[in-house]
Amino acid sequence: MIYGAHQFTLPDILKVLKDPSQASLDSDAKRRIQASAQNVRSIVDSDRTVYGINTGFGPLCDVKISEQQTAQLQHNLIISHAVGVGDPIDKCTSKLMMIAKIHALSKGFSGVSLEVVERMQLMLNLDIIPVIPSQGSVGASGDLAPLAHMVLPLIGLGKVWQNGNVVASQQVLSAHNLEPLKLGPKEGLGLINGTQFILSNALIGLEKMGYLLDVADLAAAMSLEAYQGSASPYREELHQIRPFAGSIEVAARMRRLLQGSQNLTSHQDCSRVQDPYSMRCVPQVHGASRNAFYHLRDLVETELNSVTDNPIVLSDQEAISGGNFHGQLLAIAIDYAKIAAAELGNISDRRSYLLLEGKFGLPRLLTESSGLDSGFMIPQYTSAALVTENKALCYPASADSIPTSLGQEDHVSMGSISSRTFNTVLDNLVSILAVELMFAAQGIEFRRPMKCSDLVERNFEIIRRKVPKLEQDRLIGEDMQAIAKLITSRSLEVAF
Structure with a gap:
């Protein structure tokens, strides 16, 4: 894959995340980068006033900066904007920010020198990854604070990750015989103006959500087996007459998950007319979530292959001050x-x-000795608490805006908050699904000797290798954690 030329997809960028050598700068990319940097130099030499190149920033855009001060302007920009707070984001997200920024700069519209881009690529290859605080971006005028922290190690400041510890950048740079860089005109602005913090958190979230959508289908199938519900709501002809892509896909997955179930066919002529919505409407609800996933994935892949800084340098005569940095x-x-x-x-x-x-046919609380034993009463409390916490986290940050920069930046996206809480919701979802899988496996025990579908039986065995049937009260919190680990380690058989 070639930075700046290849149209990265979600799988592509995950490959580069795992092995940064999967992406490189070819001669065309280097030419584009060098030409853009030269365009900026020509603008400086011409003494024309262009925002961010020879002016102050934000409300200081009316302050002209001399040619002799342009380098100091960029240095000052980085150190003044590195004001993030909160716990650091994880190392993988920091790496994604670097990868996405290199890709954007390599398109040749940002005026950043080849030396800077190659240093970022070298840092990726050497696993010199910046420590970036999680809070402080309003998601417009770029993710300024997080990206400023990403840039600090380039100029010998800030901190980086080393063997899971946080160490001074200068210490690691010295160990690799690397000198701090001096930023030229527009380079600081080109580096910190962009949506790479929002984008990288969204990429991490999408990678989680894609798998959890599949796990949710499995959990529903196992619950239906335990409940001895009806598989008829998943019939193909039902969903062809309301042909939403997500519901068609989920219905097909449910048919596959339930195919050949002796347990379900054993009672198909029972007196139950229909099941509650949570059993019956899985294609519609899970399908709606899949539709949202696909929509976000398409937008994220567009953003990943876009230039999102400001101003955009089109030539040595033209730099457009626009709003491509806006995260909305x-x-x-x-x-x-x-x-x-x-x-x-x-x-x-x-x-x-x-x-x-x-x-x-299921005992109350899924235990035959309820009363003496509480069985699975309390894990549902945990699930309910997490569901409500997720509802609270669903407040749309994008519906809010607080003016910044003395009103120059009077509408901001708050997309950085959206992207962070998106991942928190997904992490909570892991535990919620772990509870359901634990309950469903226990419920299936009471349907023996009848067999479930092959896929359900295989996943039942995966769970049972970690969590035995509950006969009497024990530390089932540990069981929940064991199943959550099966989810996060991708040990369940959900892809087919």
């Missing part, structure tokens, strides 16, 4: 996907609740 194009869709992820947890909790009611 992602922020709204991230909030939408966040709601979609939360709804997977909401309906999962409802299925868990149904399995505890003691109906249709």
Whole structure:
């Protein structure tokens, strides 16, 4: 893959994240970068006034900066904007920010020198990854504070990750015989103006959500087996007459997950007319979440292959001051996907609740000695608490805006908050689905000797290798954690 030329997809960037050598700068990319830097130099030499090249920033755009001060201007920009707070983002997200920034700069519209881009690429290859605080971006005029922290090691400041520890950048640079760089005209602005913080958090979230959508389908299938519900709501002809892509896909997955189930066919002529919504409407609810996932994925891949800084340098005569840094194009869709992820947890909790009611051959609280034993009563409390926490996190940050920069930046996206809370919702969803899988496996025990579908049986065995049937009360919190680990380690068989 070639930076600046290749149209990166989500799988592509995950490959580069795993192995940065998968992407490189070819001669065309280097030529574009050098030409853009030369265009900036020509503008400086011409003494024309261009925002961010020889002016101050934000409300200081009316302050002209001399040619002799342009380098100091860029240095000052970085150190004054590195004001993030909160816990650092994880190292993978920091790496994604670097990869996405290199890709954007390599398109040749940002005026950043080849030396800077190659240093960032070298840092990736040497695993010199900046420590970036999680809070402080309003998601417009670029993710200024997070990106400023990303840039600090380039100029010998800030901190980086080393063997899981936080160390001074200068210490690591010296160990690799690397001197701090001196930024030229517009380079600081080109580096910190952009949406790479929002984008990278969204990429991490999408990678999680894609798998959790599949896990949610499995959990629903196992719950239906435990409940001895009906598979007829998943019939193909039902969904062809309301042909939303997500619901068609989920219905097909549910048919595959339930195919050949002796347990379900054993009672298909029973007196139950229809199941509660959480069992019956899985294609519609999970399908809506899949639609949101695909929408966000399409937008993120567009953003990943875009130039999002300001001004955009088109030639040695023209630099356009625009708004490509504004995060709203992602922020709204991230909030939408966040709601979609939360709804997977909401309906999962409802299925868990149904399995505890003691109906249709299942004992109350899924234990035969309820009373003396509490059984699975309290894990549903945990699930309910997480579902409500996710609802609170679903407040759309993109619906808010607080003016900054003395009103020069009077509408901001807050997409950085959307993208961070998106990942928190997904992390909570893991535990919610773990509870449902634990309940469903226990419920299936009471349907023996009848067999479930092959896929459900295989996943049942994966769970049982870590978590045995509950015979009497024990530390089932540890069971929940074991199943959550099966999810996060991608040990369940959900791809088919």
